[in-house]
Each structure stands twice: as structure tokens, then as C-alpha cells.
Amino acid sequence: MCGICGYISKRTISQEQLSRMNDTMIRRGPNDTGAEVFAASGGYTAGLAQRRLSILDLSPAGHQPMHSAGGEVTIVYNGEIYNYQEIRRELPDYPFRSSCDTEVILAAYLAWGIDCVRRFNGMFAFALYDHRSGELFLARDRMGVKPLYYWLEDAAGEDTAQDSFGTAGRTGIVFASELKPIMACPGFERTIRSDILARYLSQEYIAGPETVFKDVYKLEPGTILRFKDGILTKSVYWNVFDVYRRMQESPVTDYMEARQELKKLLQLSVRRRLIADVPLGCFLSGGYDSSLVCALAQEELGEVPLKTFSIGFEDPAYDESAYAEAVARHLGCDHTTLRISEKDMLELVSDLPLHFDEPMADSSEIPTMLVSALAKQKVSVALSGDAGDEFFCGYNIYEKVEQARKLRLLGAAAHGIGQLRIGGKLLEEHYPFRLRTISRNTDPKTWTQFGEGKSGALAKRLVKGSGLPVNYPVEDQIPSKNWQVRRMLLDMATYLPDDILVKVDRAGMKYSLENRCPLLDKDVMEYSFRIDHSFKYHKGIRKYILKDIVYDYIPKELMDRPKKGFSVPLSDWLRGPLRGQLLDYADRDFLFRQGLFAPEELETMLAGFLRTGDAGSGTGANYSGILWSFFVFQQWYDCYIGSNT
Numbered sequence: 001m002c003g004i005c006g007y008i009s010k011r012t013i014s015q016e017q018l019s020r021m022n023d024t025m026i027r028r029g030p031n032d033t034g035a036e037v038f039a040a041s042g043g044y045t046a047g048l049a050q051r052r053l054s055i056l057d058l059s060p061a062g063h064q065p066m067h068s069a070g071g072e073v074t075i076v077y078n079g080e081i082y083n084y085q086e087i088r089r090e091l092p093d094y095p096f097r098s099s100c101d102t103e104v105i106l107a108a109y110l111a112w113g114i115d116c117v118r119r120f121n122g123m124f125a126f127a128l129y130d131h132r133s134g135e136l137f138l139a140r141d142r143m144g145v146k147p148l149y150y151w152l153e154d155a156a157g158e159d160t161a162q163d164s165f166g167t168a169g170r171t172g173i174v175f176a177s178e179l180k181p182i183m184a185c186p187g188f189e190r191t192i193r194s195d196i197l198a199r200y201l202s203q204e205y206i207a208g209p210e211t212v213f214k215d216v217y218k219l220e221p222g223t224i225l226r227f228k229d230g231i232l233t234k235s236v237y238w239n240v241f242d243v244y245r246r247m248q249e250s251p252v253t254d255y256m257e258a259r260q261e262l263k264k265l266l267q268l269s270v271r272r273r274l275i276a277d278v279p280l281g282c283f284l285s286g287g288y289d290s291s292l293v294c295a296l297a298q299e300e301l302g303e304v305p306l307k308t309f310s311i312g313f314e315d316p317a318y319d320e321s322a323y324a325e326a327v328a329r330h331l332g333c334d335h336t337t338l339r340i341s342e343k344d345m346l347e348l349v350s351d352l353p354l355h356f357d358e359p360m361a362d363s364s365e366i367p368t369m370l371v372s373a374l375a376k377q378k379v380s381v382a383l384s385g386d387a388g389d390e391f392f393c394g395y396n397i398y399e400k401v402e403q404a405r406k407l408r409l410l411g412a413a414a415h416g417i418g419q420l421r422i423g424g425k426l427l428e429e430h431y432p433f434r435l436r437t438i439s440r441n442t443d444p445k446t447w448t449q450f451g452e453g454k455s456g457a458l459a460k461r462l463v464k465g466s467g468l469p470v471n472y473p474v475e476d477q478i479p480s481k482n483w484q485v486r487r488m489l490l491d492m493a494t495y496l497p498d499d500i501l502v503k504v505d506r507a508g509m510k511y512s513l514e515n516r517c518p519l520l521d522k523d524v525m526e527y528s529f530r531i532d533h534s535f536k537y538h539k540g541i542r543k544y545i546l547k548d549i550v551y552d553y554i555p556k557e558l559m560d561r562p563k564k565g566f567s568v569p570l571s572d573w574l575r576g577p578l579r580g581q582l583l584d585y586a587d588r589d590f591l592f593r594q595g596l597f598a599p600e601e602l603e604t605m606l607a608g609f610l611r612t613g614d615a616g617s618g619t620g621a622n623y624s625g626i627l628w629s630f631f632v633f634q635q636w637y638d639c640y641i642g643s644n645t
Contacts, residue, residue, distance in 0.1 A: 138224070585638075
């Protein structure tokens with residue numbers, strides 16, 4: 001796990017300036033740093049820089065930027081290629097000078113060109129400059145585990161749609177693992193994309209390729225961007241929707257076959273992720289996904305106890321640490337639990353914009369930071385169970401989606417009747433909230449998202465001007481008629497890469513901790529698309545096949561229990577210790593100067609929220625989520641933009 005940044009441009013960014021950009025990511029790579037600036041073809045100058053967190057080959061031979069043996073190619077790279085040893089064996093003629101996977105990428109590129117990414121099984125984001133052809137390549141792994149942003153320098157005054165690259169020569173492109181290096185780049189103007197704000201307030205994160213800044217984008221997962229002589233082109237080598245469609249051409253309909261093969265692939269995936277030259281462990285919540293990963297890792301390690309980590313809460317209503325401890329004892333792990341208080345979590349709120357340099361309002365980022373801090377005390381790499389819910393139908397929302405599908409015809413009838421007017425208002429306006437939700441769910445592009453919902457309508461009212469729809473109108477592109485599958489694939493394309501994986505990446509990087517996700521192994525993902533959906537959602541049981549595999553290692557009675565769940569007490573915080581800060585952020589004069597939010601709407605919502613307790617059913621009781629998104633945005637704004645307001 002590292003941080004990379006760089007540029008190719010008609011103007012020169014000095015090596016000193018590039019190093020300052022690079023050093024904004026010191027937590028991503030505290031072990032080593034490197035920056036180089038060199039002449040590129042066509043009158044361009046290029047610069048590549050990296051902050052290194054040493055995981056494989058801790059020697060100076062792993063230093064970056066790294067050049068190929070013959071000097072033809074230079075790379076900066078963030079990530080892990082888990083099958084790099086197999087690939088290396090396919091390249092016997094290359095004179096390797098290190099034992100790290102970075103050099104394997106260079107050798108693979110020289111042998112097979114940029115299509116070498118198709119051979120990589122891992123998490124990665126890299127920038128590779130070919131001195132022979134004058135091409136700069138940016139590439140990102142299949143699911144976007146590793147982040148990569150880029151700024152199109154001269155986009156102002158032209159069509160700035162992210163895919164409208166055109167053929168005109170550009171001044172250049174600046175890239176980085178985070179937004180901080182781009183913000184530190186000379187000449188960058190921090191112009192906010194107001195059109196994404198309503199979607200952010202509703203979804204709690206900003207989905208790619210958009211970012212909070214104008215002319216800055218996230219490189220999409222499974223995508224390669226090529227820059228040569230001012231011309232940008234993109235190609236997609238792996239896409240969730242397309243791969244699902246292709247895998248469905250050879251479905252697995254025998255349950256025992258699916259179970260056996262999936263277990264074998266999971267074992268191999270975990271084995272690959274246990275390769276490291278530094279101490280390694282696992283997050284263990286006591287739930288199915290993390291318990292399975294820990295069980296497979298402990299199986300691989302044999303008699304050597306796996307280090308596992310969990311957090312517990314002082315409030316017994318939320319504390320599930322005893323279950324994690326019981327699983328760890330059964331597996332023979334070396335387990336550590338950190339019990340935290342509400343005060344421990346509240347103290348991290350002020351850190352959010354420093355480590356999430358784009359607004360991110362998923363409050364589970366706070367306990368994720370705490371468990372990452374705990375793990376870093378003993379290890380530098382931690383495995384997690386992330387992605388089990390998306391790939392194997394684990395979220396509660398998937399049951400609601402199935403209910404919504406069954407109610408679609410009723411909703412269509414209710415919508416038709418609801419167009420009648422009573423007292424000048426549509427009858428639909430008088431429906432109870434739940435009936436109104438299904439009656440308005442008429443767009444097949446957003447069927448599994450239940451239209452805009454209440455939070456979406458509120459978000460649009462709070463933001464000045466129009467913008468992107470709060471939901472993702474793309475479901476007509478998803479190759480499945482099964483509503484649960486549609487929503488799972490949508491979450492894989494949006495929520496997983498742009499919320500879950502961002503949260504884990506930034507929380508880990510706060511403490512220079514690398515996170516690895518065995519369930520996001522290429523072979524596991526693609527095989528999961530072949531498995532019959534009834535093996536994932538079976539007679540109302542979510543993640544059926546994964547749970548069945550877990551029972552090979554952990555007794556069913558130890559796993560099957562009511563889930564307590566945990567949520568950060570946002571309402572209490574916003575009405576209590578964060579109240580003054582929230583009111584300052586909602587100050588009418590400040591909002592007018594800022595020019596992003598509607599002061600009157602915000603005042604009305606805030607007044608209702610502050611006078612209504614959670615126990616009540618009044619207008620303000622359900623505003624904590626959207627007001628937390630607002631609070632986090634304003635906190636971020638205060639950190640990065642405020643001095644200019």
C-alpha cells in the first residue's frame with residue numbers, strides 16, 4: 001500500500017514541487033519516497049513520484065519510481081499483484097533485480113504491452129511511462145480497491161464531460177492516489193462541482209467518475225487511460241455488468257459443485273493474500289464474512305496463531321465483541337479486542353477531512369479507523385471480509401428489493417389512481433409514505449432504488465440549482481431481470497468502490513496499514529457470477545452458500561444469532577456536542593457567501609431537527625442522516641476551501 005502522484009504537461013512542475021505534492025500522502029508510505037522529473041516526447045515534461053509502504057522486498061531494490069532493466073519504461077505503483085510469482089515464471093528472459101511485484105509489472109508490460117493488466121490478479125493503481133513511444137498509462141484494478149484521481153489541466157472553456165476527451169491537444173494531466181497532491185499542484189483551482197451535492201447528501205459519498213472538484217475525476221475501476229501528445233483515450237478491460245453477462249453464459253446450477261469450487265477458490269485467494277514480508281493479521285467482527293476469512297487464514301497458517309482484531313462498545317446494546325472473541329477462541333487465533341466509548345469515536349470527527357480528502361459521510365468510517373489503529377500496533381497488513389454482502393446477497397436492502405418487486409403491479413395501479421386530483425393536489429400526495437414510495441417507483445432505470453425516496457427529495461431542496469439525479473439511472477444497462485441481482489450489481493459498481501473501499505483505504509492509511517480483501521479476488525468474483533442466485537438467497541436466507549462454507553470451520557450455534565447492529569449516535573451528536581459547529585455551518589450569511597446551499601430550506605430543516613427528539617415522529621426526527629452529510633461536507637469545506645470564502 002503506497003501513494004503515487006505525477007503529471008505529464010506542457011509546463012514544468014519542478015521536482016521540488018512534485019515532492020511537496022507527494023509528501024501530502026506521507027501516511028500512505030512512511031518507509032521511502034522518490035520523485036523524478038524528465039523530458040517527455042512532443043515537448044511535454046513528465047514527473048512521477050511515490051510514497052512507499054514496504055510490504056514485499058523491504059530492500060532498496062523496491063524503490064520507486066522504478067525503471068525497467070533497459071530503461072525503456074518507468075513506473076510508480078500502489079497495490080499488490082497476488083499472482084506476481086506465477087507471472088514472473090512466465091518471464092524467464094527478463095533480468096530481474098528485485099523480488100517485488102513492481103518489477104514484474106515492468107517486465108509484463110515489456111512482454112505483452114498494457115494488456116498485461118488482464119493477467120494481474122490483485123489490487124493496483126499505477127502510472128507507467130514508456131520512453132520509447134512517449135505514452136503515459138494510468139491503470140486501476142478491476143473493482144477499484146486502489147484509488148486513482150486525475151485532473152485535466154486545460155479543461156476549462158470546453159466540454160468538460162469526463163468522457164469527452166476529443167482530439168485537441170491538452171496542456172496535460174495530473175494524477176494522484178488522493179486529492180491532496182492535486183490540490184497542492186501549482187495552478188490548481190479548487191472549484192467545487194455543485195451539481196454533485198444533492199447526490200452526495202443523499203448517498204453519503206461521491207460516486208465515480210465524478211469528484212467534488214471541477215475537471216477532476218476518478219479513474220473508473222477496470223480502466224486504462226492513455227495519454228500521448230495531448231490526446232487522451234480510455235479503454236475498459238473489466239466491467240462488472242459485462243463480466244456478469246459473460247459468466248452467466250456458463251452458469252453453475254449444481255449446488256455441491258458450486259460449494260466445492262467456491263471454497264477452493266476462497267482458500268487460494270486467502271493463501272495469496274498471506275504473502276508479505278511484514279507482520280500480518282485479520283479484522284474479525286464475528287460476522288460471517290470476516291469469520292470465514294479468518295478461518296481460511298488460520299487453516300493456511302496451521303499451528304501459528306493468526307493475529308485478529310476487533311472493537312467492542314461500552315454500550316452492551318451494541319457490543320458484539322464477545323462473539324468475535326468466541327470465534328477467535330474456536331479457531332485458535334491470537335485475538336485482541338479494543339473497547340471504545342462514544343467519546344473515543346467523537347474525538348475522531350475532527351480528523352475526517354484530514355484523511356478523507358473528499359466529503360465522505362458514511363459514519364462507519366469512525367469505528368473502521370479505530371480498529372485500524374488497533375491492528376497497526378501489531379501488524380502492517382490486515383485481511384478483511386469486505387464485499388461478501390455485495391457478491392453474495394447479504395444486505396437487508398436486498399430483501400426490501402424483493403418485496404418491492406412483488407409490489408410493483410400494486411404500485412403501478414396506485415400511481416395511476418394517484419394522478420387524480422383532490423383539492424388541487426394529486427391524490428398520490430395524500431398517500432402514506434410507504435404507499436407513495438411504491439407508487440412513484442415507475443422508472444425501470446431506478447426500480448431497485450425506489451425512486452428518489454425521502455432523503456433524495458430533501459437533498460434536492462437543500463442544494464441551489466439543478467444537478468445530477470440523486471440515484472443512478474443505469475439499471476436498464478444491468479444484464480439481469482432479477483431485482484436482487486440488479487441491485488447487487490449496482491452496488492458493486494457504485495457503493496462498493498466509492499464508499500466501502502474508500503472507507504477502508506483511508507481509515508487504514510491514516511495508520512499506514514494495508515488492507516486486503518480476499519472476496520475481491522478476480523477468480524472468486526467471476527465464479528460468483530456463475531453461481532445460481534438461489535444459492536446466495538435461499539428460502540429467505542441471505543449469503544446461504546457462504547454461511548454453509550463457514551459451518552465447515554465454526555459451529556452453526558456459534559454463528560447463528562440475532563445481529564445487534566451498530567450505528568454512530570448522529571442525532572445525539574448533532575443535537576449535543578456538535579450542535580454549535582452545525583449551527584455555525586448553517587449560518588445564513590456564511591451560506592450566502594458560500595453559494596452552494598439554500599439557506600431558507602436549511603433553516604427550516606435544522607429547526608425541525610433541533611426541536612424534535614428521536615422518540616417523536618415529527619418532521620425533524622429523520623433528518624440526522626442528511627444533516628450529518630451536510631456537516632461532513634462543511635467540515636471538509638472549512639478544511640480545504642474555507643480560507644478562500
